Amino acid sequence: MYATLLRDSTFHEFLLACDRDLAAQARRRGCRRCRGTVHSGHYRRKPRGRLCRLGPEHDWRFSLCCARHGCRTRKTPASLRFLGPKVYLAATIILIAVMHEGGTDRMRRLKELVGVDRRSLERWRRWWREVFTAMPFWQIARASFMPPVDETRLPGALLERFAANSLTERLVALLRFLAPLTGGQVQAL
Numbered sequence: 719m720y721a722t723l724l725r726d727s728t729f730h731e732f733l734l735a736c737d738r739d740l741a742a743q744a745r746r747r748g749c750r751r752c753r754g755t756v757h758s759g760h761y762r763r764k765p766r767g768r769l770c771r772l773g774p775e776h777d778w779r780f781s782l783c784c785a786r787h788g789c790r791t792r793k794t795p796a797s798l799r800f801l802g803p804k805v806y807l808a809a810t811i812i813l814i815a816v817m818h819e820g821g822t823d824r825m826r827r828l829k830e831l832v833g834v835d836r837r838s839l840e841r842w843r844r845w846w847r848e849v850f851t852a853m854p855f856w857q858i859a860r861a862s863f864m865p866p867v868d869e870t871r872l873p874g875a876l877l878e879r880f881a882a883n884s885l886t887e888r889l890v891a892l893l894r895f896l897a898p899l900t901g902g903q904v905q906a907l
């Protein structure tokens with residue numbers, strides 16, 4: 719089921735459309751330092767963790783740059799595809815981590831399909847448990863969950879909290895929730 723989602727081009731197209739909206743919103747707000755006009759300063763990423771062929775537009779991280787001489791401040795809008803500087807797609811990182819909890823054969827298959835090694839997995843686990851839980855974003859956001867989210871079971875425990883009809887909807891809800899963290903400021907591990 720999880721592998722199916724990562725193989726579904728419609729799902730990836732939807733995330734790309736969301737990112738375009740987020741970039742358009744950020745563009746309308748202008749430069750965060752001088753309020754000036756911003757231009758596109760998109761850059762190419764080499765995302766891993768997709769299980770289908772997609773056009774080159776899917777590899778661009780939307781980014782903006784102030785047009786004013788002497789300012790040139792870069793602004794990277796939030797994203798539902800890229801979790802900061804991480805190489806793997808946010809959706810893949812979440813799904814693999816969730817399945818890791820189960821430790822099933824299906825999990826092993828997905829791990830092989832995506833091509834993620836044990837060290838990356840261990841790094842992601844530490845990121846969820848240590849880096850994410852220490853972020854001011856989570857320190858504030860976690861108060862809105864009642865009963866509290868079990869932090870030893872992240873991100874699965876968080877994914878379960880988004881009521882939706884399908885895994886796709888729940889995952890998108892979680893990606894939207896995490897979007898404020900993705901503006902190029904996520905600490906890498």
Ligand SMILES: [Zn+2]
Nearest residue numbers: 749752784789
């Ligand atoms: Zn500026």
